[in-house]
Amino acid sequence: DLPFISRMPNYHLSISDEVEFDAYKFPDGKQLTEVEGRLFKRHYNLNEGAVRASPLQIRRNYANAIRKVGGKVLFDGSCDTESCAEWQSAQFVTGALTHQGKDIVLQIIPHNEGSDYEIIAMARGAMQQDVAVNADAMRAELADKGRIALYIAFDANKAVIKLESIPVIEEIAK
Numbered sequence: 001d002l003p004f005i006s007r008m009p010n011y012h013l014s015i016s017d018e019v020e021f022d023a024y025k026f027p028d029g030k031q032l033t034e035v036e037g038r039l040f041k042r043h044y045n046l047n048e049g050a051v052r053a054s055p056l057q058i059r060r061n062y063a064n065a066i067r068k069v070g071g072k073v074l075f076d077g078s079c080d081t082e083s084c085a086e087w088q089s090a091q092f093v094t095g096a097l098t099h100q101g102k103d104i105v106l107q108i109i110p111h112n113e114g115s116d117y118e119i120i121a122m123a124r125g126a127m128q129q130d131v132a133v134n135a136d137a138m139r140a141e142l143a144d145k146g147r148i149a150l151y152i153a154f155d156a157n158k159a160v161i162k163l164e165s166i167p168v169i170e171e172i173a174k
Contacts, residue, residue, distance in 0.1 A: 002040055002121060004099035005065055005106070008058060010050035014116070015043035021127040024120060026094050026105050027084040029075040035105045037125035045116045055110035058117050059093045062108040071097025071104075099123075126153045126164055133167070135174035 001007055022039040025032035046052045053061070063073045075094040082088060092109040106121035133150060141148045152169065153162040161169065 002042060002119065004069070004097065004104055004121075005062070005119070007042075007044050008053055008061060008117070010047050010053070011044040011117070012047055013042060014045045015041070015118075017041040021125070022122075024122050025085070026107055026120075026122070027075065027079055027092070028094050029077065029079050029084070030081065032085055033105075035122045035124060036127070038123040040121040040123070041118065042121075043116065043118045046114075052114045054114050055091045055117075058108065058110040058114055059091060062093050062119075063095065066093070066095035066097055066106075069097050069099075071095050074105075126162065127151055133171050135171045138171065 001013060007013065018041070019039040021037065023034050023036045024039055025034045059076055063076050066073055073093060073095045075092070078091045079088055084090075090109060092107055094105070094107045096103065096105050098104065103124040104121055105124070106119060108117060108119050110117040138148055138150075150168055150172070152165040154160060154165075155162060
């Protein structure tokens with residue numbers, strides 16, 4: 001389960017996936033907002049013999065859980081605009097909350113009349129530069145391939161370079 005929100009009673013975890021860094025476009029009923037960071041996906045199925053919750057019950061439970069921890073529900077319902085892309089006409093809840101100092105954006109999507117549902121969550125964060133970047137390696141790759149890919153982080157919607165990117169820029173300058 002996710003550390004910041006629990007599952008519904010009578011459901012079991014069937015799929016659990018995490019990615020260290022990715023991007024996901026969360027719908028809020030009007031537009032898709034791309035969020036980058038650690039991606040969590042959880043899929044829950046109804047326990048055998050249990051009475052299923054309706055999609056409305058699943059949505060309301062999670063909307064209330066988000067509010068209970070001081071979060072904000074960004075959308076709750078069925079998106080009927082083209083801006084929702086693949087979520088058009090689907091029922092879902094999109095919310096935002098803070099857990100252990102991390103901003104979390106999440107989407108809960110009921111499926112199959114409530115027989116199963118999924119949670120997609122993103123803990124906002126910058127990518128860690130895993131490969132050491134140095135001037136000599138850059139020069140060699142440019143000479144060999146004619147191009148090089150580097151990660152330089154900017155503040156959201158701004159031309160301000162984040163501090164974690166300064167070492168990469170210093171190597172470029174060398």
